[in-house]
Amino acid sequence: MSGSSETAATKTSGSAGSLLDRPLPSGYREEWAQHFATAARAADAASDPGSREETVVIFRIGDEWLALSTVLFHEIAEPRRIHSLPHRRDELLLGIVNVRGELLVCVSLAALLGIGDSLSSERGERMKTFERIVVIGKEGRRLAFPADEVHGIHRYSTRDLTATPATIGKAALPFATAIIPWQGHSVGRLDDQLVLDTLDRSIA
Protein backbone atom coordinates (compact mmCIF):
# COMPACT_ATOMS: atom_id res chain seq x y z
CA MET A 1 0.00 0.00 0.00
CA SER A 2 1.42 3.41 -0.88
CA GLY A 3 1.72 6.14 1.71
CA SER A 4 -0.84 8.44 0.11
CA SER A 5 -3.61 5.86 -0.11
CA GLU A 6 -2.96 4.96 3.48
CA THR A 7 -3.46 8.55 4.61
CA ALA A 8 -6.59 8.78 2.49
CA ALA A 9 -7.97 5.65 4.10
CA THR A 10 -7.21 6.96 7.56
CA LYS A 11 -8.83 10.28 6.73
CA THR A 12 -12.06 8.69 5.53
CA SER A 13 -12.33 6.43 8.52
CA GLY A 14 -11.66 9.50 10.65
CA SER A 15 -14.46 11.64 9.25
CA ALA A 16 -16.87 8.74 8.88
CA GLY A 17 -15.84 7.63 12.32
CA SER A 18 -16.76 10.94 13.93
CA LEU A 19 -20.22 10.70 12.35
CA LEU A 20 -20.69 7.15 13.58
CA ASP A 21 -19.36 7.95 17.02
CA ARG A 22 -22.11 10.45 17.63
CA PRO A 23 -24.06 9.68 20.76
CA LEU A 24 -27.53 8.31 20.16
CA PRO A 25 -30.22 10.99 19.95
CA SER A 26 -32.68 10.90 22.82
CA GLY A 27 -35.44 8.42 22.26
CA TYR A 28 -33.49 6.65 19.47
CA ARG A 29 -33.34 3.25 21.12
CA GLU A 30 -36.96 3.40 22.28
CA GLU A 31 -38.14 4.46 18.85
CA TRP A 32 -36.42 1.54 17.14
CA ALA A 33 -37.65 -0.86 19.79
CA GLN A 34 -41.15 0.38 19.07
CA HIS A 35 -40.61 0.10 15.33
CA PHE A 36 -39.59 -3.55 15.49
CA ALA A 37 -42.30 -4.36 17.99
CA THR A 38 -45.07 -2.79 15.94
CA ALA A 39 -43.66 -4.39 12.83
CA ALA A 40 -45.03 -7.48 14.53
CA ARG A 41 -48.27 -6.83 12.71
CA ALA A 42 -46.42 -7.05 9.42
CA ALA A 43 -44.81 -10.28 10.56
CA ASP A 44 -48.19 -11.66 11.61
CA ALA A 45 -49.49 -10.76 8.22
CA ALA A 46 -46.46 -12.41 6.67
CA SER A 47 -47.26 -15.69 8.39
CA ASP A 48 -50.76 -15.35 7.03
CA PRO A 49 -50.69 -16.89 3.54
CA GLY A 50 -52.60 -13.96 2.07
CA SER A 51 -49.73 -11.53 2.55
CA ARG A 52 -45.98 -11.61 2.04
CA GLU A 53 -43.08 -9.27 1.50
CA GLU A 54 -41.90 -8.68 -2.04
CA THR A 55 -39.24 -6.50 -3.56
CA VAL A 56 -39.57 -4.70 -6.85
CA VAL A 57 -37.48 -2.30 -8.86
CA ILE A 58 -39.35 0.92 -9.49
CA PHE A 59 -38.77 2.77 -12.74
CA ARG A 60 -40.48 5.44 -14.76
CA ILE A 61 -41.59 5.40 -18.36
CA GLY A 62 -43.12 8.61 -19.59
CA ASP A 63 -45.28 9.77 -16.70
CA GLU A 64 -45.96 6.31 -15.34
CA TRP A 65 -44.09 4.80 -12.41
CA LEU A 66 -43.92 1.05 -12.86
CA ALA A 67 -42.49 -1.91 -10.99
CA LEU A 68 -41.25 -5.39 -11.87
CA SER A 69 -39.86 -8.10 -9.58
CA THR A 70 -36.29 -7.51 -8.49
CA VAL A 71 -35.24 -11.00 -9.63
CA LEU A 72 -35.84 -10.07 -13.25
CA PHE A 73 -33.31 -7.26 -13.21
CA HIS A 74 -29.82 -8.00 -14.45
CA GLU A 75 -28.35 -4.60 -14.97
CA ILE A 76 -29.14 -0.90 -15.04
CA ALA A 77 -26.80 0.73 -17.55
CA GLU A 78 -26.09 4.22 -18.78
CA PRO A 79 -28.05 5.20 -21.87
CA ARG A 80 -26.33 4.25 -25.10
CA ARG A 81 -27.02 4.17 -28.78
CA ILE A 82 -29.78 1.84 -29.89
CA HIS A 83 -28.96 0.40 -33.30
CA SER A 84 -32.05 -0.06 -35.37
CA LEU A 85 -32.56 -3.31 -37.22
CA PRO A 86 -33.13 -3.30 -40.96
CA HIS A 87 -36.62 -4.29 -42.09
CA ARG A 88 -37.97 -4.13 -38.56
CA ARG A 89 -39.84 -0.91 -38.19
CA ASP A 90 -42.40 -1.63 -35.51
CA GLU A 91 -42.84 0.55 -32.46
CA LEU A 92 -42.12 -2.20 -29.99
CA LEU A 93 -38.76 -3.36 -31.26
CA LEU A 94 -36.33 -0.47 -31.03
CA GLY A 95 -33.26 -2.40 -32.17
CA ILE A 96 -30.21 -3.82 -30.46
CA VAL A 97 -27.94 -2.37 -27.81
CA ASN A 98 -24.45 -3.28 -26.77
CA VAL A 99 -24.24 -3.89 -23.02
CA ARG A 100 -20.73 -4.94 -21.98
CA GLY A 101 -20.10 -6.48 -25.36
CA GLU A 102 -23.33 -8.42 -25.39
CA LEU A 103 -25.85 -7.53 -28.05
CA LEU A 104 -29.31 -7.41 -26.57
CA VAL A 105 -32.66 -6.88 -28.17
CA CYS A 106 -34.00 -3.53 -27.07
CA VAL A 107 -37.73 -3.11 -26.78
CA SER A 108 -39.98 -0.25 -25.88
CA LEU A 109 -42.06 -0.83 -22.77
CA ALA A 110 -43.76 2.46 -23.54
CA ALA A 111 -45.07 0.97 -26.79
CA LEU A 112 -46.03 -2.29 -25.09
CA LEU A 113 -47.97 -0.52 -22.36
CA GLY A 114 -49.27 2.27 -24.56
CA ILE A 115 -47.60 5.06 -22.60
CA GLY A 116 -47.02 8.31 -24.43
CA ASP A 117 -44.14 10.62 -23.51
CA SER A 118 -46.52 13.48 -22.86
CA LEU A 119 -45.16 15.52 -19.96
CA SER A 120 -41.51 14.61 -20.17
CA SER A 121 -41.00 16.65 -23.32
CA GLU A 122 -42.69 19.66 -21.76
CA ARG A 123 -40.49 19.55 -18.68
CA GLY A 124 -37.44 19.80 -20.86
CA GLU A 125 -33.97 18.38 -20.86
CA ARG A 126 -33.70 17.77 -17.14
CA MET A 127 -35.84 14.68 -17.39
CA LYS A 128 -33.43 13.09 -19.82
CA THR A 129 -30.58 13.04 -17.35
CA PHE A 130 -31.98 10.06 -15.50
CA GLU A 131 -32.44 7.89 -18.57
CA ARG A 132 -31.19 4.35 -18.25
CA ILE A 133 -31.04 1.15 -20.24
CA VAL A 134 -32.47 -1.63 -18.13
CA VAL A 135 -31.52 -5.26 -18.78
CA ILE A 136 -34.10 -7.77 -17.61
CA GLY A 137 -34.43 -11.45 -18.19
CA LYS A 138 -35.33 -14.84 -16.92
CA GLU A 139 -33.90 -18.29 -17.57
CA GLY A 140 -31.11 -17.09 -19.82
CA ARG A 141 -33.25 -14.92 -22.07
CA ARG A 142 -32.27 -11.30 -21.68
CA LEU A 143 -33.53 -8.14 -23.23
CA ALA A 144 -33.16 -4.45 -22.65
CA PHE A 145 -35.50 -1.51 -22.54
CA PRO A 146 -34.96 2.18 -22.04
CA ALA A 147 -36.48 3.74 -18.92
CA ASP A 148 -36.74 7.45 -18.27
CA GLU A 149 -35.68 7.03 -14.66
CA VAL A 150 -34.91 4.12 -12.34
CA HIS A 151 -35.57 4.65 -8.66
CA GLY A 152 -34.18 1.40 -7.24
CA ILE A 153 -35.40 -1.43 -5.09
CA HIS A 154 -38.54 -1.05 -3.02
CA ARG A 155 -39.84 -3.57 -0.50
CA TYR A 156 -43.52 -3.76 0.23
CA SER A 157 -46.01 -6.06 1.84
CA THR A 158 -48.63 -7.50 -0.47
CA ARG A 159 -51.37 -6.29 1.87
CA ASP A 160 -50.42 -2.67 1.06
CA LEU A 161 -51.35 -3.22 -2.57
CA THR A 162 -54.47 -1.67 -3.94
CA ALA A 163 -56.44 -2.75 -6.96
CA THR A 164 -55.73 -1.05 -10.26
CA PRO A 165 -58.16 1.83 -10.74
CA ALA A 166 -60.33 1.86 -13.82
CA THR A 167 -58.72 5.11 -14.95
CA ILE A 168 -55.37 3.51 -15.79
CA GLY A 169 -54.55 3.42 -19.49
CA LYS A 170 -56.43 0.71 -21.30
CA ALA A 171 -53.34 -0.81 -22.88
CA ALA A 172 -51.47 -1.04 -19.59
CA LEU A 173 -54.42 -2.58 -17.82
CA PRO A 174 -53.76 -6.24 -18.65
CA PHE A 175 -50.13 -5.89 -17.54
CA ALA A 176 -50.66 -4.06 -14.27
CA THR A 177 -51.80 -6.42 -11.54
CA ALA A 178 -51.95 -3.94 -8.67
CA ILE A 179 -50.92 -0.51 -7.46
CA ILE A 180 -48.10 0.00 -4.97
CA PRO A 181 -48.33 3.26 -3.03
CA TRP A 182 -44.82 4.76 -2.98
CA GLN A 183 -43.71 8.27 -1.98
CA GLY A 184 -47.02 9.75 -2.99
CA HIS A 185 -46.94 8.05 -6.38
CA SER A 186 -49.05 5.17 -7.52
CA VAL A 187 -46.72 2.59 -8.94
CA GLY A 188 -48.15 0.05 -11.36
CA ARG A 189 -47.02 -3.43 -10.41
CA LEU A 190 -46.60 -5.21 -13.73
CA ASP A 191 -47.18 -8.92 -14.20
CA ASP A 192 -43.62 -10.24 -14.68
CA GLN A 193 -44.50 -13.33 -16.62
CA LEU A 194 -47.04 -11.63 -18.83
CA VAL A 195 -44.67 -8.80 -19.74
CA LEU A 196 -41.84 -11.19 -20.59
CA ASP A 197 -44.05 -13.57 -22.54
CA THR A 198 -45.65 -10.80 -24.54
CA LEU A 199 -42.29 -9.26 -25.35
CA ASP A 200 -40.91 -12.67 -26.31
CA ARG A 201 -43.79 -13.32 -28.65
CA SER A 202 -43.69 -9.94 -30.26
CA ILE A 203 -39.97 -9.94 -31.04
CA ALA A 204 -39.89 -13.53 -32.30
Place this chain on the structure above:
Amino acid sequence: MLFLMFRIGKDRYVLDAEQIEQVLPFMAAKALPGAPEGVVGAINYHGAPVPLIDLSSLALGRPSAAVMSTRIILIRYPSAEGTQRRLALCAERIIETVAREASDFVPTGVEAGTPAYLGPVASDADGLIQWIRAEALLTPEIRAILFQDGGAEI
Protein backbone atom coordinates in the same frame (compact mmCIF):
# COMPACT_ATOMS: atom_id res chain seq x y z
CA MET B 1 -16.08 -15.76 2.54
CA LEU B 2 -17.78 -12.62 3.71
CA PHE B 3 -17.39 -11.51 7.29
CA LEU B 4 -19.05 -8.76 9.30
CA MET B 5 -16.51 -6.78 11.28
CA PHE B 6 -17.07 -5.20 14.66
CA ARG B 7 -15.06 -4.15 17.66
CA ILE B 8 -14.82 -5.31 21.19
CA GLY B 9 -12.79 -2.67 22.98
CA LYS B 10 -10.01 -1.62 20.59
CA ASP B 11 -9.71 -4.89 18.72
CA ARG B 12 -11.41 -6.05 15.58
CA TYR B 13 -13.41 -9.23 15.38
CA VAL B 14 -15.48 -10.82 12.63
CA LEU B 15 -18.51 -13.05 12.36
CA ASP B 16 -19.28 -15.29 9.39
CA ALA B 17 -21.90 -13.40 7.34
CA GLU B 18 -23.68 -16.69 6.58
CA GLN B 19 -24.91 -16.88 10.17
CA ILE B 20 -26.26 -13.35 10.19
CA GLU B 21 -29.88 -12.70 9.48
CA GLN B 22 -29.97 -8.94 9.84
CA VAL B 23 -28.14 -6.00 11.35
CA LEU B 24 -30.52 -3.92 13.44
CA PRO B 25 -30.18 -0.47 14.99
CA PHE B 26 -29.22 -0.36 18.67
CA MET B 27 -32.77 -0.53 19.99
CA ALA B 28 -33.82 -0.55 23.60
CA ALA B 29 -34.05 -3.97 25.20
CA LYS B 30 -36.19 -5.18 28.02
CA ALA B 31 -33.89 -5.87 30.94
CA LEU B 32 -33.85 -9.37 32.35
CA PRO B 33 -33.05 -9.00 36.04
CA GLY B 34 -30.79 -11.73 37.31
CA ALA B 35 -29.73 -12.80 33.84
CA PRO B 36 -26.21 -14.18 33.52
CA GLU B 37 -23.22 -11.93 32.72
CA GLY B 38 -23.36 -10.63 29.16
CA VAL B 39 -27.09 -11.16 28.67
CA VAL B 40 -28.45 -7.63 28.76
CA GLY B 41 -32.06 -8.41 28.02
CA ALA B 42 -34.47 -9.33 25.30
CA ILE B 43 -35.51 -7.39 22.23
CA ASN B 44 -38.93 -7.55 20.65
CA TYR B 45 -38.25 -8.63 17.07
CA HIS B 46 -41.50 -8.71 15.12
CA GLY B 47 -43.32 -9.84 18.20
CA ALA B 48 -40.88 -12.58 19.18
CA PRO B 49 -38.54 -12.10 22.13
CA VAL B 50 -34.88 -12.55 21.16
CA PRO B 51 -32.19 -12.66 23.86
CA LEU B 52 -29.65 -9.87 23.51
CA ILE B 53 -26.01 -10.47 24.39
CA ASP B 54 -23.64 -7.54 24.73
CA LEU B 55 -20.31 -8.74 23.38
CA SER B 56 -18.40 -5.90 25.05
CA SER B 57 -19.89 -6.80 28.36
CA LEU B 58 -19.37 -10.52 27.78
CA ALA B 59 -15.70 -10.08 26.92
CA LEU B 60 -14.65 -6.96 28.81
CA GLY B 61 -17.26 -6.55 31.51
CA ARG B 62 -18.40 -3.09 30.34
CA PRO B 63 -21.45 -2.34 28.16
CA SER B 64 -21.13 -1.26 24.50
CA ALA B 65 -21.01 2.52 24.08
CA ALA B 66 -24.36 4.12 23.19
CA VAL B 67 -23.26 5.60 19.84
CA MET B 68 -24.60 5.35 16.29
CA SER B 69 -22.09 2.72 15.19
CA THR B 70 -23.14 0.34 17.94
CA ARG B 71 -25.64 -2.01 16.39
CA ILE B 72 -27.38 -5.28 16.97
CA ILE B 73 -26.44 -8.34 14.93
CA LEU B 74 -29.24 -10.85 14.63
CA ILE B 75 -27.79 -14.31 14.12
CA ARG B 76 -29.20 -17.78 13.68
CA TYR B 77 -28.06 -19.81 16.60
CA PRO B 78 -28.02 -23.59 16.44
CA SER B 79 -29.76 -24.96 19.53
CA ALA B 80 -29.08 -28.31 21.11
CA GLU B 81 -32.04 -30.05 19.46
CA GLY B 82 -30.73 -29.18 16.01
CA THR B 83 -33.25 -26.43 15.41
CA GLN B 84 -32.24 -22.81 14.88
CA ARG B 85 -33.01 -19.92 17.16
CA ARG B 86 -32.39 -16.24 16.85
CA LEU B 87 -29.84 -14.57 19.04
CA ALA B 88 -29.11 -10.85 19.10
CA LEU B 89 -25.58 -9.59 19.74
CA CYS B 90 -24.67 -6.00 20.24
CA ALA B 91 -21.18 -4.76 19.53
CA GLU B 92 -19.41 -1.53 18.71
CA ARG B 93 -18.41 -0.08 15.34
CA ILE B 94 -20.40 -2.40 13.12
CA ILE B 95 -19.64 -0.47 9.97
CA GLU B 96 -18.00 -2.77 7.47
CA THR B 97 -17.78 -6.21 5.98
CA VAL B 98 -14.58 -7.85 4.83
CA ALA B 99 -14.06 -10.60 2.29
CA ARG B 100 -11.37 -13.01 3.42
CA GLU B 101 -10.57 -16.63 2.72
CA ALA B 102 -11.18 -19.06 5.55
CA SER B 103 -7.61 -20.24 5.00
CA ASP B 104 -6.29 -16.74 5.90
CA PHE B 105 -7.17 -17.45 9.50
CA VAL B 106 -4.52 -19.16 11.60
CA PRO B 107 -4.60 -20.30 15.23
CA THR B 108 -3.39 -17.75 17.77
CA GLY B 109 -1.45 -20.30 19.75
CA VAL B 110 -3.08 -19.35 23.05
CA GLU B 111 -6.40 -21.16 22.51
CA ALA B 112 -6.16 -23.05 25.78
CA GLY B 113 -6.34 -19.95 27.96
CA THR B 114 -9.05 -18.02 26.08
CA PRO B 115 -12.84 -18.37 25.88
CA ALA B 116 -14.15 -20.98 23.44
CA TYR B 117 -15.78 -18.40 21.17
CA LEU B 118 -12.46 -16.84 20.17
CA GLY B 119 -11.41 -18.43 16.90
CA PRO B 120 -8.36 -18.15 14.66
CA VAL B 121 -6.91 -14.82 13.50
CA ALA B 122 -6.13 -13.23 10.15
CA SER B 123 -3.72 -10.37 9.66
CA ASP B 124 -4.03 -7.24 7.56
CA ALA B 125 -2.31 -3.86 7.35
CA ASP B 126 -3.87 -2.68 10.61
CA GLY B 127 -3.20 -5.74 12.69
CA LEU B 128 -5.09 -8.89 13.52
CA ILE B 129 -8.75 -9.75 13.06
CA GLN B 130 -10.16 -12.51 15.17
CA TRP B 131 -12.95 -14.83 14.07
CA ILE B 132 -15.76 -15.18 16.62
CA ARG B 133 -17.46 -18.54 16.67
CA ALA B 134 -21.03 -17.56 17.34
CA GLU B 135 -22.08 -21.09 18.21
CA ALA B 136 -19.62 -21.10 21.11
CA LEU B 137 -20.66 -17.70 22.49
CA LEU B 138 -23.01 -19.13 25.05
CA THR B 139 -21.76 -21.49 27.67
CA PRO B 140 -23.92 -24.62 27.98
CA GLU B 141 -25.40 -23.23 31.21
CA ILE B 142 -26.50 -19.93 29.63
CA ARG B 143 -27.80 -21.75 26.58
CA ALA B 144 -29.89 -23.96 28.84
CA ILE B 145 -31.28 -20.91 30.63
CA LEU B 146 -32.06 -18.95 27.46
CA PHE B 147 -33.50 -21.66 25.29
CA GLN B 148 -34.88 -24.19 27.73
CA ASP B 149 -38.59 -23.52 27.25
CA GLY B 150 -38.62 -24.11 23.52
CA GLY B 151 -39.07 -20.45 22.64
CA ALA B 152 -39.78 -19.18 19.15
CA GLU B 153 -38.09 -21.32 16.56
CA ILE B 154 -37.25 -19.96 13.16
